[in-house]
Amino acid sequence: MANFLAYLSLRVYIEIGSGYNACMKKILNSPIETEEFGWEFAQTLKTRQDTATIVALEGNLGSGKTTFVQAVAKALGVKEHLTSPTFVIMKPYELHDQLFKRLIHVDAYRLKHGEELTRLAWPRYANDPGNIIFIEWPEHVADILPADAKKIALTFIDEHTRGIEL
Numbered sequence: 001m002a003n004f005l006a007y008l009s010l011r012v013y014i015e016i017g018s019g020y021n022a023c024m025k026k027i028l029n030s031p032i033e034t035e036e037f038g039w040e041f042a043q044t045l046k047t048r049q050d051t052a053t054i055v056a057l058e059g060n061l062g063s064g065k066t067t068f069v070q071a072v073a074k075a076l077g078v079k080e081h082l083t084s085p086t087f088v089i090m091k092p093y094e095l096h097d098q099l100f101k102r103l104i105h106v107d108a109y110r111l112k113h114g115e116e117l118t119r120l121a122w123p124r125y126a127n128d129p130g131n132i133i134f135i136e137w138p139e140h141v142a143d144i145l146p147a148d149a150k151k152i153a154l155t156f157i158d159e160h161t162r163g164i165e166l
């Protein structure tokens with residue numbers, strides 16, 4: 001019931017399109033709660049008309065960014081275990097019979113400028129409305145991120161607790 005209410009409030013928040021003015025904050029008391037929140041978030045996603053859907057995941061080391069993406073990926077039908085693409089930087093996952101054709105996970109931790117992404121497959125990925133892209137360490141490539149990218153911020157509170165704001 002609590003999960004259903006959380007899902008409803010997230011849904012209402014997204015539906016009224018108040019993302020630029022209001023924010024939603026939640027405390028996640030365990031990795032499982034972060035996973036559940038990722039699943040709920042996945043249910044609210046919609047494709048865009050002309051470009052990929054881009055989600056910028058801010059948060060320090062160990063704040064739960066990858067844990068969150070793993071849960072969204074699972075909810076969107078990714079079968080393989082998603083791990084952080086620290087060395088390959090960008091990793092695409094093909095989706096089958098889903099709203100999106102492909103999920104792309106980006107770890108920009110080792111990058112200094114957006115140009116380093118544009119030299120990879122970024123332009124092709126970012127221009128395709130069939131793609132949903134999650135970027136960890138978006139502040140490292142802020143110069144190429146669209147202003148309307150969805151922003152999610154995770155914060156480390158203590159060993160088991162994280163805050164999430166979107």
Ligand SMILES: Nc1ncnc2c1ncn2[C@@H]1O[C@H](COP(=O)(O)OP(=O)(O)OP(=O)(O)O)[C@@H](O)[C@H]1O
Pocket residue numbers: 028029030031032033034059060061062063064065066067068084136159160161162
């Ligand atoms: N409430 C919580 N939500 C998410 N992860 C949690 C929570 N409590 C503990 N953890 C643990 O914190 C770690 C989070 O790691 P994760 O790789 O998701 O972080 P990250 O933000 O992607 O880190 P990095 O910046 O190194 O990529 C995991 O080991 C996870 O089990």
Ligand SMILES: [Mg+2]
Pocket residue numbers: 065066067084136
């Ligand atoms: Mg990570």
